[in-house]
Amino acid sequence: MEIKNLQNPFPDAPVYYRDVTDSTMEDSKKSATAGILHGTVFSTEFQEKGRGRIRGRRWHSGKGQNLMFTLVLRRDHLTHELHHLPLIAGAALLDAATRFTGEAFSLKWPNDLIFGGRKCAGILCEADSTYFYCGMGINCNQENFPPEIEYKTTSLREITRRNIDRDDFLVEILGSFKNLLDSGDLWISLVEKFLYLSGETIEVRDGWAGSEDIVRGINRGIGNDGQLLIEEESGIIREIYAGEIEI
Structure with missing residues (x-):
């Protein structure tokens, strides 16, 4: 090298x-x-x-x-x-x-x-x-x-x-x-x-779920630990620590 x-x-x-x-x-x-x-x-x-x-x-x-x-x-x-x-x-x-x-x-x-x-x-x-x-x-x-x-x-x-x-x-x-x-x-x-699709409805593949669940909801930004915050239709905030946004 x-x-x-x-x-x-x-x-x-x-x-x-x-x-x-x-x-x-x-x-x-x-x-x-x-x-x-x-x-x-x-x-x-x-x-x-x-x-x-x-x-x-x-x-x-x-x-x-x-x-x-x-x-x-x-x-x-x-x-x-x-x-x-x-x-x-x-x-x-x-x-x-x-x-x-x-x-x-x-x-x-x-x-x-x-x-x-x-x-x-x-x-x-x-x-x-x-x-x-x-x-x-x-x-x-x-x-x-x-x-x-x-x-x-x-x-x-x-x-x-x-x-x-x-x-x-x-x-x-x-x-x-x-x-x-x-x-x-x-x-x-x-x-x-500069978060992409912030405030928009997105689908996220939750990488830590055993079945790799698809989570759908509004992108509410990130938490203090870097986790993605998704507001589901029920109003519950789902925290995603590993995964990928589907586009």
């Missing part, structure tokens, strides 16, 4: 790079066995086995067009609850994309970046006893997508009509992430303000 000459906001942490890899998530986990610095990044031009947050889904990306990386955080350096970190990651990505492009994005709970109803980035988070791993896949300069997803997918280039400097954008994301980690509960207000 090479080390990129980038100014990582996490002190002394390197940004590693491979032209092609199976997945940056697996690269980070293999390297973590020998110990790595808080804020270390593993990036690539192309993932041969990239995967999404939902089991069985693949991440489709053209080589050399998008931004794919995994950020590794040491759990002994973190003050936030572990289950808050995926939402903090989403808030950081939204904040960085908004400032970098000047466009208005929203966040589909828990952490998909949305523009005009179409997805342009996804996040996969995992953890072990020592590290938290945050993998991001962001459509930057890709303009052609597989037919089965092109109607619900977009890229920053399609949105802005200009080429995206992926290294500069990576540094922007890392800076936003570090800032939110150092800013207490600021992430909650960011997620609330």
Whole structure:
């Protein structure tokens, strides 16, 4: 692996790079066995086995067009609850994309970046006893997508009509992430303000229900623990801690 000459906001942490890899998530986990610095990044031009947050889904990306990386955080350096970190990651990505492009994005709970109803980035988070791993896949300069997803997918280039400097954008994301980690509960207000389909009737697949129940109701935002609040027809507020909004 090479080390990129980038100014990582996490002190002394390197940004590693491979032209092609199976997945940056697996690269980070293999390297973590020998110990790595808080804020270390593993990036690539192309993932041969990239995967999404939902089991069985693949991440489709053209080589050399998008931004794919995994950020590794040491759990002994973190003050936030572990289950808050995926939402903090989403808030950081939204904040960085908004400032970098000047466009208005929203966040589909828990952490998909949305523009005009179409997805342009996804996040996969995992953890072990020592590290938290945050993998991001962001459509930057890709303009052609597989037919089965092109109607619900977009890229920053399609949105802005200009080429995206992926290294500069990576540094922007890392800076936003570090800032939110150092800013207490600021992430909650960011997620609330830019929450996709807030106040609208939605359907959510409840990932913690044994049968993966579909919950239908009005999106009432998030609670202090990051859970999605759904007001059912009966008026009862259902709290969803893991799952996916169906669109």
